[in-house]
Amino acid sequence: MTIFLLLLLSYLLGSIPFALIIGKIFFNKDIRNMGSGNLGTTNMIRNLGKKAGLAVFFLDFLKGILSLIIANKILGDVTYLTLFGAFAMIGHIFPVFANFKGGKAVATGSSVFVYLYPYLALALIIIFFINLFITGYVSLGSIIISFLGALYIGIFGVGLDRYIMVFMCMFIIYMHKDNIIRIIKGTENISKLKIKK
Incomplete structure (x- = not known):
């Protein structure tokens, strides 16, 4: 029952739509x-500015890390701790x-890496920004670090956490x-952080 309640809590934390809340409260926009x-x-x-976007990132980041901290405090160092981060991610997506x-x-999802794999997370952050400066594609950076994260954990991870x-x-x-389709077609949005040749 404890695990079920923690999973439910993680999902509900992930479900808090901070982007929607900030947009409506501070900009009166959906x-x-x-x-x-x-x-x-x-x-x-892209639509409401850097400050709004960074606030959303921070709050969305907290959703995952809080789910892990709470579960870790109650259950201890279990080998399926990422399950609670996964439910927070599912809550964010759905x-x-x-x-x-x-x-x-x-x-x-980044918060799960930072909490459980801090050195890997630091390496992935560096890779993300290198990609961003070179290609200007935020989405490509997310895809690359997700793939590399999966590859590393698939090889070096242990227990149920690895598969999750x-x-x-x-x-x-x-x-x-x-x-991915827009990147292939060349119609994906390009960040202003891309280094111009």
């Missing part, structure tokens, strides 16, 4: 009707408080399927 319609950092930055249409869980994390990384890549 971010779901803007840009890609995703309740995530990138869509917020939020019960926003008609089950959320974001892609990159920020929420690999699955969630692959699921994040799947959530970017439309972005």
Whole structure:
């Protein structure tokens, strides 16, 4: 029963639509009707500005890390701790408080890496920004670090956590399927952080 309640709590934490809340409270706008319609950092930055986007990233990041901290405090160092982070990610992607249409869980998923694999997370962050400066594609960076994260944990991970994390990384890549198509077509949005030649 304890595990079930913690999973439910993790899902509900993940379901809090901070992008929607910030958009409506501070801008009187529904971010779901803007840009890609995703309740995530990138869509917020492109449509409501950097401050709003960074606030959403921070809050979405907290959703995942809080689910892990709470579960860790109650259950101890179990080999399936990532399961609670995964449920927070699922909550973000399919939020019960926003008609089950959320974001892609990159920020929420990142917190799981930071909490459990801090050195790997640091390496992936560096890789993400190198890609961003070179290609300008935020989505490609998310895809690359998800793949590399899955590859590393698939090889060096242990216990049930390994399979949970690999699955969630692959699921994040799947959530970017439309972005992959736009990248191939050359129609994907390019960040201003791209270094101009």
